[in-house]
Amino acid sequence: MTVLASSLDTAGAEYAARRAAMLDKLAGLDAEHAKAVAGGGEKYVARHRARGKLLARERVELLLDPDTPFLELSPLAGWGSDSPAYTVGASLVTGIGVVSGVECLITANDPTVRGGASNPWTLKKAFRAHEISLANRLPSIHLVESGGADLPSQKEIFIPGGALFKFLTRSSAAGIPTVAVVFGNSTAGGAYVPGMSDHVIMVKERAKVFLGGPPLVKMATGEESDDESLGGADMHARTSGLADYHAVDEPDALHTARRVVARLDWRKAHPDPPPAAPPAYPEDELLGVVPGDLKVPFDPREVIARVVDGSDFDEFKPLYGTSLATGWARLHGYPVGILANARGVLFSAESQKAAQFIQLANQRDIPLVFLHNTTGYMVGKDYEQGGIIKHGAQMINAVSNSRVPHLSVLMGASYGAGHYGMCGRAYDPRFLFAWPSAKSAVMGPQQLAGVLSIVARASAEAKGTPYDEDGDAALRAMVEQQIEAESLPVFLSGRLYDDGVIDPRDTRTVLGICLSAIHTAPYAGVHDGYGVFRL
Known part of the structure; x- marks a missing residue:
């Protein structure tokens, strides 16, 4: 069976706190x-x-x-x-x-x-x-x-x-x-x-x-x-x-x-699918999925289970690159491929898995849905030596050159190049929406403020001048406050970096309307004669 099992404890205190925060x-x-x-x-x-x-x-x-x-x-x-x-x-x-x-x-x-x-x-x-x-x-x-x-x-x-x-x-x-x-x-x-x-x-x-x-x-x-x-x-x-x-x-x-x-006698390029089974779990439960602190991971399968038809999800490579869940489902009867961040960070395995999955979707002409909760691609000496740049580039290349329609939903964090790899606004998704819990920026506020502090401290050391610790604390606080404000969904939506901030409970309906609109026009994936590369 490919119906997702839910482990969300809707009677627990943690769920109640998350739900209350989302309602606020x-x-x-x-x-x-x-x-x-x-x-x-x-x-x-x-x-x-x-x-x-x-x-x-x-x-x-x-x-x-x-x-x-x-x-x-x-x-x-x-x-x-x-x-x-x-x-x-x-x-x-x-x-x-x-x-x-x-x-x-x-x-x-x-x-x-x-x-x-x-x-x-x-x-x-x-x-x-x-x-x-x-x-x-x-x-x-x-x-x-x-x-x-x-x-x-x-x-x-x-x-x-x-x-x-x-x-x-x-x-x-x-x-x-x-x-x-x-x-x-x-x-x-x-x-x-x-x-x-x-x-x-x-x-x-x-x-x-x-x-x-x-x-x-x-x-x-x-x-x-x-x-x-x-x-x-x-x-x-x-x-x-x-x-x-x-x-x-x-x-x-x-x-x-x-x-x-x-009197237009207008016809859609693709027929509407037959009526679909609703998810096996209430959409209302989506209010308590995302933690208030986006550093805390959550399982995106809990979201998928409350969005796709019958909560039926065939996961692709479930044991490989486990920080990214990929798989096939139907949403209001339309076939979709889903890429959903599971633990925030994208490693080399996740990047290669995503690139292969996107190629498969293009080979089969299936639209893609990207569910964002990523802090970006992994950094560090071991990861750089392991090829994270070229592997991340493979994923971004696949997203950039994919020709099937893309839909993106920002659920939690969407930082750095991870925002690009998960088909952010600059990568022309047909539609992009955000939940009120979403945040997007070059990096998190604390990380960005910390980077500026490290650079300023190194500059003072190179010049042989004493470092102003009080000034550093004030700068970090100011930068964190600014980046936090500029990462919020209402700020980004005000600049039309998304198509709207939506109630999580409306996600299935919104995606269904978008999928129906997408199928008014003909589309086809990339068919270049090479087949799928196993990256």
Whole structure:
């Protein structure tokens, strides 16, 4: 039998302490998510509603098929930004949802935040959404109400911002449908979103699409004009032809968008699998798996047992390279290969095992799931002499050149080159999520502070000067505090180094949505004619 047996003591004090710590982290995460949902705050939400308009997430909800999930992406974008003008969420909602039976990438401007104007974080978030749409061939629907660039930050927006139009045109050229629904202002650069979309819907007496509004036209040409004649929905439906559909109100516009998607006759490259058996253990128990101190190892099989179908896991090389668990499973019916850090450190055996396993997955066209809890590759004289660099390089080479889709979840530590070998953000996983317990940096705070201290002490010794022990203690404390803050998932998610910080209990659902999205596009592993090297 390959059903995993669990040794997690859910009645023990240690489990209870871990669970309580995770729930505390989740409460903090909920508070940060609430800031994104609040948008521009009560004043601007009330003003928006007084105009008879729906909020961004309400528009998304009406667009989606009833009782279907919406996987919101990068909800904490812009968290910790230096500018108070850039709210959490970056004035944009993005995510994956089902519209008329079709999985779509959805974006929605939040007009309660500076009129939906784009700031640098908005761009980063929008770019990431377009990358996901292109990589997975997901039709994209853009719910538009934006005043264009946030002018005080134009120096950071104007030049890179043009890539938004590039993404739209490349999607269309690749045969991936793009739909724009315009609810209000879509000015200047924002006018090119409907201008470059395949299908355009505008709301009567609400949508305003023009390169330059009446004030700019007056300044540039001296011409007197008004919003409606210059860029209103009626004009674009009757005169310019930019609007394909003229909706009477917002619900009608969203209904029309659903009909447009229904008429796409969109087909996935891979059929959906049959219904799958749930895990043999409750997903709720994932709250008590990760220790509060990430130096304490935990068995990732406890996670796998609560995520994969039937808790059924065929482990590959279970007696070799035991700090890395590798094996085959199904998740919501989709076959996957899993690489999960078991004791943090990656040695030569683990690196070679991973490289071989990745080759096997490519030979069989099976997507890979990476579950992170690693402090990096092992250091020390014996390990250097044993070839840890070249063996780690084999693993990173395999990850870099693998062509099957990758999904990554940061559960605990994800430090140093181990983050790279386990398919961190720089290695283009299709999706990457983090648990609230995760931390990621070049190394742990204490190790990094200690390295700086050793270097400073050696420098003082070389110069023959006395070493300031009090200054060293203060420096170490400051560095540890800084690195700890910069390693936290909300900080990293704010910079879009992941696609969101998720509740561990939602891991199976989130991965299932991602796997379904991945199978919209065709993919194949590396088939180079050499077969699998036994590294």
